[in-house]
Amino acid sequence: MKLSVSLGLWQDRPPEEALDTARAAEAAGYPELWIGEMATWDAFALGTAIGAATSRISLTFGPLAVTVRDPATIAVGVASVAALTGRATGVALGTSSDVVVRGWHGRSRDRAATALAESAVAVRQLLSGEKSTVDGQVVGSRGYRLRLPAPKSPVTVAAFGPRALDVAARHADRMVVNLVSPAAAATLVRGLREAASRLGSMPPPVAAWVVAAADPGLAELEQLRRGVVGYLAAPGYADMFRAAGFGDLIDFAHTRPHPRELLAAVPVEAIAVVGLLGSRAEIAAKAAEYAEAGVDELAIVPATSDDDPGGGKTLAACRSAVVPFDA
Template identity: 65%
Template sequence: MTIPRLSVSLGYWQDRPPEEALVTAEVADRLGYGELWIGEMATYDAFALATRVAEVTGQISLTIGPLPVSVRDPMTIARGVASVAGLTGRAVGVAVGTSSDVVVADWHGRDRRRAGTALRESAVALRQLLDGHKTTFEGEVVRTRGYHLRLPAPESELTVAAFGPSAVRTAALHADRMVLNLITPRSAAALVDRMRDEAKRADRAVPRVAAWVTAAVDPSDAAIEQIRRAVVAYLAAPGYGEMFAEAGFEDLVRFARTRPHPRDLLAEIPRELVAAIGLVGDHATMRSRLAEYAAAGVDEVAMVAASVPDDPGGERTLAALRALA
């Protein structure tokens, strides 16, 4: 039974201490995982955290992001990646995406309109900057003129977070890898096929595909509850709602789109939905689920391990999945 390559993504669970991210990083490195994804949410600056992670780990490579292209421009992203690589000596990749209205418009006060254009143009400019070229790029949304890295060029792998058609096309044409978040194997297969078609039409090597997947081996009630809470914001979202409906949760999606109080929506999320978009269950279930992602064309699963009092940092889950690999 073929399964994808496994990596680890920091969870930033809202009900856990922020510094527990460092515990997960140390565990992932100690268990021999090859890559750690360091996103950016409401706590740490991603570049600062990546530098600290390198101090508490030995060899694991780092991928920073996805960083929202409507907030961070290509020059600051490239400089940040080169800074982490130069200060730590690690291989450092970067991922970019369009993020959400909450992050871009509410938190940062930035305009998220034309985010698809910003993603495409950022990918083009960022590739040049990461390779150390003096870059002038005049796009419709993204502009940079005359900068090149003074630090050694990291020549980083570029990953694009995708879900809608525009982002999938950008990944196909400009990325080394496409990453899918909170995705069922069936929906992943459709997006992988679309991306491959776009890449082949452009006569370009097909990027690899990763999927972020929540994980909990033999989960406690606390772990299930933690993952259920993480799903709330996605149920009514365009595209995600349709995916959940296709997976058999039409009534729940319909209810979510009436905009109930999050507490009331959480109460309606069944355990079966958690299993539909995660690695949740015993070892046999996890192996079977990983095989489904592999069959969908996913090359790599980046696990976001539940972190609860009976499994702080997700160590038990990460150890179990490492054994499967």
């Protein structure tokens, strides 16, 4: 199974810790670092800083919300970092959430799957050095060509629902899923393969972002418990946790309690549903469940704390536990 690393961008940790995680990922021999974009860093600015702080790790940006960032700004950002750092780059596209798109950015998520498909076509054209020709129903780009060298970056599509699976089957070099159990991953992999079969094409490989903590202490567990709170009442995710045996927790989440009350109700076992926790043997066993589900790559999102700043201990443990390591 292939391994990569995704920055946790944890809100309870210093923002600059992202650079520590990047250095730790490279030191442990991981070939690729995912740089998401949430409440703190501009992804491309952070990517440029990481390029200066490391020497060889490749950089994949996103998933970037396609109704927030347009294809031209995405392509310019990726090409800028590639030119300034000399690194291999990739980009992941997704639809994000109502909180981010409507709340933070004041944009619409209407016809998000259409925007995802149109963005994938336009971004691929631009990153390949072509002049953009997409005049979409929701997004597009016409008549622009990169002035910087075209990085020819692969395009990853984040998918969870049926329409996004269709977009991934048609347009993606890789599909990524986030915070899913092996059982949920198996369902998504099956959906992707069915969509590709309808198109008469080969399905792209599948990566899964998974939180991880090797022999976690209380601080790491608290961080990971806090990280799942926002997913418990979300469509699809609620069904996943209910199927894993946490129906009472999901029922409570749907009563819309104060986040502190919901956090207090989240057991460690709920994190273990969607992550790699514990000893090297336990990490290896859970990774094998994802492999059995059809996942080709695990993007490790390491927990961090004062005892393990940057998550280096966890990254080293995952690197040694999950073999063979495909660099």
